[in-house]
Amino acid sequence: MPKAIKPSASLAETLVAWQKVHGRNHLPWQNTRDPYRVWLSEIMLQQTQVSTVLAYYAKFLENFPTVADLAAASQDKVMGLWSGLGYYSRARNLHQCAKEVVSRFGGEFPSTAEDLITLPGIGRSTAAAVASFCFSERVAIMDGNVKRVLTRVWGFADDLSVAKNEKVLWQMAQEALPTRQLQTAMPRYSQAIMDLGATVCLPRKPHCDECPVQTQCKAYALGEPEKFPVKTRKLKRSSEVLWLMLAQNAQGEVWLEKRPASGIWASLYSLPVFDSEEAMQASLTPSLQKASVAGTLKWDVLPAFKHVLTHKDLHCHVVKLKAAKGAPVLSEGAWWSEKEWTSLGLPQPVRHLLSSSL
Numbered sequence: 001m002p003k004a005i006k007p008s009a010s011l012a013e014t015l016v017a018w019q020k021v022h023g024r025n026h027l028p029w030q031n032t033r034d035p036y037r038v039w040l041s042e043i044m045l046q047q048t049q050v051s052t053v054l055a056y057y058a059k060f061l062e063n064f065p066t067v068a069d070l071a072a073a074s075q076d077k078v079m080g081l082w083s084g085l086g087y088y089s090r091a092r093n094l095h096q097c098a099k100e101v102v103s104r105f106g107g108e109f110p111s112t113a114e115d116l117i118t119l120p121g122i123g124r125s126t127a128a129a130v131a132s133f134c135f136s137e138r139v140a141i142m143d144g145n146v147k148r149v150l151t152r153v154w155g156f157a158d159d160l161s162v163a164k165n166e167k168v169l170w171q172m173a174q175e176a177l178p179t180r181q182l183q184t185a186m187p188r189y190s191q192a193i194m195d196l197g198a199t200v201c202l203p204r205k206p207h208c209d210e211c212p213v214q215t216q217c218k219a220y221a222l223g224e225p226e227k228f229p230v231k232t233r234k235l236k237r238s239s240e241v242l243w244l245m246l247a248q249n250a251q252g253e254v255w256l257e258k259r260p261a262s263g264i265w266a267s268l269y270s271l272p273v274f275d276s277e278e279a280m281q282a283s284l285t286p287s288l289q290k291a292s293v294a295g296t297l298k299w300d301v302l303p304a305f306k307h308v309l310t311h312k313d314l315h316c317h318v319v320k321l322k323a324a325k326g327a328p329v330l331s332e333g334a335w336w337s338e339k340e341w342t343s344l345g346l347p348q349p350v351r352h353l354l355s356s357s358l
């Protein structure tokens with residue numbers, strides 16, 4: 001335990017003192033109170049590790065130095081720069097949010113969690129993060145790291161998959177926030193509790209011996225920190241079969257179409273997607289259908305693979321076909337050269353297929 005921390009200090013005081021010395025203080029989105037930068041990092045860090053986010057964060061700021069620049073960008077440019085980060089609904093909401101900050105708030109992010117939460121893609125915890133980091137609002141964040149730390153410290157054993165229990169934890173978290181010197185204590189406390197969850201109070205094998213709140217921690221006293229948080233309901237998973245058409249012409253270009261605005265891989269560019277091989281064949285242009293019937297169309301079914309999304313397993317079958325000339329293969333879509341498709345927003349498995357199969 002750092003010497004500066006009094007054993008009798010509150011949880012908030014202890015964490016604030018610990019963060020100054022032991023927390024993460026040099027990430028590019030720290031040491032700023034610019035809500036645009038904080039918000040951008042918060043959205044990118046949802047479901048993505050810090051090490052991956054670093055390069056994307058820098059690339060976005062280089063291309064869109066302000067929220068107005070992001071709002072004015074084309075959707076294709078935003079999706080292209082996001083490509084590879086996954087969870088593309090975040091990018092669509094990010095873009096929409098920037099537009100609304102400009103249209104509804106004159107280009108300035110609102111300063112309260114209550115107003116921030118009205119923007120697309122900003123949930124209660126993200127609103128609290130921006131409000132506490134940038135405006136020192138006394139409001140509690142509650143991401144996975146924070147839930148883990150707090151349920152362990154308090155020995156909170158109620159099932160967090162039940163909404164009313166999570167509400168109780170959130171209320172307790174709100175009451176545990178700093179009560180003094182909020183201007184500096186609130187951003188520091190929000191960062192501290194995130195840092196503790198990310199670096200010390202790990203899901204497995206937490207480093208309790210290095211923990212500043214060990215003496216206050218019920219889960220540690222019980223000798224079973226890994227039992228918390230309690231969450232019994234698992235995500236319901238589904239699965240879907242997709243047939244992807246990987247068509248290439250004599251110039252080496254590939255045929256891509258833009259996905260609809262909703263559904264799987266929404267608004268991204270993709271290899272054409274079908275429910276079945278028959279549906280794929282039936283969608284070919286008349287001349288290619290004739291070639292298919294005549295047996296002159298080169299039609300190779302590649303080995304199938306599984307792509308795992310949060311809620312769903314995608315069982316992907318791929319048909320590779322060679323189109324002799326630059327004529328269309330389907331009524332929707334276009335030919336794209338390698339130089340062009342590498343900068344498009346593509347689903348990760350499609351990008352991988354194009355990189356490995358051409």
Ligand code: SF4
Nearest residue numbers: 201208211214217225
């Ligand atoms: Fe987590 Fe261990 Fe610290 Fe408790 S003592 S908060 S379980 S790291």
